[in-house]
Structure formats: structure tokens, C-alpha cells
Amino acid sequence: MSKRVLIVEDEQDVATLISGVLDLEGYETRLAVGETAMESALEFRPDVVLLDLMMPVVDGFQVARLLHGERQTADIPIIVMTAMHDAAARGAELGAAHVLAKPFDIDDMLHQIDQATA
Numbered sequence: 001m002s003k004r005v006l007i008v009e010d011e012q013d014v015a016t017l018i019s020g021v022l023d024l025e026g027y028e029t030r031l032a033v034g035e036t037a038m039e040s041a042l043e044f045r046p047d048v049v050l051l052d053l054m055m056p057v058v059d060g061f062q063v064a065r066l067l068h069g070e071r072q073t074a075d076i077p078i079i080v081m082t083a084m085h086d087a088a089a090r091g092a093e094l095g096a097a098h099v100l101a102k103p104f105d106i107d108d109m110l111h112q113i114d115q116a117t118a
Contacts, residue, residue, distance in 0.1 A: 003117045004028045006046035008037045008063055009081070010055040018050065021106055027113070034058030038066045041073045048097070048116045050109075053082040053090060064094040077116040079109075 005027050009015040019029045032040040034055040041049065049067065053060035060080065067073045077097035081104065084090050091099030098112040 002026050002028045003048070003113070004030070004044060004046040005113060006030050006032060006037070006041055006044055006049045008032050008034065008040075008049060008055075008060065009052040010034065011052075014052075018109070021110075022113075025110060034060070034063050037063045038070070038073070041067060041076065042070070045072075046076060048113055049076055049078045050100075050113075051078050051080055051096075053080060053084060061094065064096075068095065079112055079116055 005022055007015050007018050007029055010033050015031045019031055022029045030040055030044045035058045051060045051063055064078055067076060079098045079100060080091040080094060080096040081100045081102055082090060083102040087099050087101040097116045100109055100112065
């Protein structure tokens with residue numbers, strides 16, 4: 001059974017690129033934005049969430065709090081994707097399994113997903 005990755009990203013081109021790479025690697029993916037992330041997580045039941053922090057309407061910080069606060073999603077590892085200069089600190093603040101500083105290397109992303117879903 002393939003691992004499921006929920007990609008929460010407001011930039012459609014970035015989300016599509018990540019999804020395409022993961023699909024080629026055998027992952028099952030679903031795309032969401034901040035305001036649909038929780039519903040998608042409950043329905044899709046991902047093994048890991050790739051979460052952009054800077055999104056309009058509902059940002060990644062709010063999404064992380066929602067995910068951690070719900071029994072069904074609290075244990076799903078979150079990999080933070082951000083262009084913020086203090087990416088590591090922001091990820092630690094959210095209890096993220098890993099942090100990908102944008103722009104990131106695809107191989108590094110795959111490695112971090114593998115670690116988070118092991």
C-alpha cells in the first residue's frame with residue numbers, strides 16, 4: 001500500500017510540481033489549501049502532511065494547531081515548507097517532524113518524507 005501525502009500549499013504551480021514528483025515515486029497525494037486542510041486530512045487520512053506556513057486566509061500555523069488539536073490527526077507527522085528566514089525555529093515551534101526551507105531540493109524532500117513515514 002502506498003504512503004499518503006497531504007500537500008497543503010496555496011501556490012498551485014508548487015503544489016502540482018510536488019504532487020507530480022511524489023506520484024512518480026509511488027506516493028498517493030492530495031492537494032489542499034489552508035481552509036480545506038483539516039477536512040482533507042480527516043477524509044484522506046494521510047501518513048504525512050507537507051505544510052506551507054505562509055498562506056492567505058488560514059495559514060500553516062493555524063492548520064498545524066488544528067491538526068494537533070484533533071484526535072484523528074494529532075499523530076500525523078508534519079513537514080513544514082517555508083521561505084521564512086527562521087525556518088528551523090518555526091518548525092520547532094509547531095512540533096514539525098522536519099523543515100524544508102524553500103527553495104528546497106527534491107531529493108531532500110523525498111528523504112524527509114521517507115523518514116517521517118518510516
